[in-house]
Amino acid sequence: MSTFCFHIVPNAKANQVIGEHGAGIKIKLRAPALDGKANAALRRFLAEELKISEHQIVLKHGQKSRDKAIRIDGLSDEDVRSRLLPTTN
Secondary structure, three states: OEEEEEEEEOOOOOOEEEEEEOOEEEEEOOOOOOOOHHHHHHHHHHHHHHOOOHHHEEEEEOOOOOEEEEEEOOOOHHHHHHHHOOOOO
């Protein structure tokens, strides 16, 4: 189980991980920040990128904020970072 901070940019042209943003990870989403659509899109996007079920992704804080704390069950911190962030060798 890992908890990560994410900075979300809604209404983007494409869903994509931008990179690190302070202590968190910046993600752009096509969904608008309206009626929880961006939160649902974030869960779907993370599930796809991490190759896990949406049920393993729990929004802990930030339901109405661009800055979110999300618990990811079943993966270590290293697994999440390696799957979301590009490696720089």
